[in-house]
């Protein structure tokens with residue numbers, strides 16, 4: 001059953017896309033949870049960036065660069081059913097969360113920030129730092145390093161909660177949080193939800209409108225095969241107009257090229273209202289080929305294949321008596337399987353030498369992430385390599 005044969009016509013079509021990724025010719029690449037494979041098209045995209053810069057110089061801004069963050073934002077938005085013009089692009093997720101944080105006032109009674117221990121630490125560091133501005137932090141702990149009890153999260157969200165910045169899919173264990181339930185509770189008591197979709201958008205269908213989230217963030221470098229430097233911030237359009245980020249700059253000004261002195265006049269255009277300084281144009285060029293391939297692959301097809309292949313990995317791990325730190329219920333599991341082995345860090349280093357590309361995280365173990373381009377044979381090869389190296 002787990003031969004290299006794809007299981008359906010959909011999967012055959014997905015495997016056709018392998019040729020777009022040079023690294024797949026020389027390695028078993030199971031690391032989309034960290035850095036997705038580079039599409040071949042990025043060479044041309046980078047050349048196009050250089051050609052435009054070389055030939056058009058400063059005129060490039062007016063001719064195409066100024067609008068690029070919005071255009072790429074809309075391309076990302078299509079993958080999460082965000083309305084056009086509701087996404088701005090930024091350097092990283094921590095910055096996106098900081099922009100949201102800068103819209104908030106922690107001086108009143110409603111000053112509580114609720115998140116879980118399984119959030120990505122970088123964003124925790126940002127929210128922790130808001131204590132100096134009056135924020136109270138309530139962090140819900142994991143009891144098994146895989147999940148966090150939903151009821152405990154819901155119970156912590158109360159009338160004094162200002163915002164709930166949480167991960168949709170946990171980076172350590174790939175557990176999918178019930179974002180809908182969390183948003184419902186938050187909105188019932190007047191709190192906001194900021195959903196970190198780094199490990200959901202690109203591995204599974206996400207609909208920010210159906211979820212009703214106030215903000216969503218994530219980046220293209222992992223599952224969207226878009227390289228470092230492009231992250232996205234979605235803001236619910238009706239809410240956007242009422243927010244005034246203190247982390248702001250001239251790109252968010254109503255008339256940026258008037259260079260007015262003094263306080264800013266925020267634009268009502270959501271894509272720009274949450275931006276600040278000059279966008280990272282080179283990174284935006286690099287992001288586009290991957291986004292095009294992901295659109296072509298289709299989120300439903302990617303998700304179906306991911307469920308099947310993560311199940312294969314779990315089965316192979318079980319057969320060898322390895323500890324799996326990922327939900328067994330496929331509906332609660334994102335795209336990664338974490339396998340906790342003694343000496344996991346050393347095993348990981350050996351695997352990399354053999355061109356089996358995975359990573360190791362404390363309290364998770366080896367993280368393995370099949371993506372739409374992964375064959376079943378590669379899963380078997382990776383597991384065999386782990387076995388050989390462990391011995």
Ligand SMILES: Cc1ncc(COP(=O)(O)O)c(C=O)c1O
Nearest residue numbers: 092093094120122167171196198
């Ligand atoms: C869930 C999640 N959020 C955020 C980040 C990264 O944050 P930043 O873009 O600020 O480096 C990661 C991982 O690299 C992550 O797994």
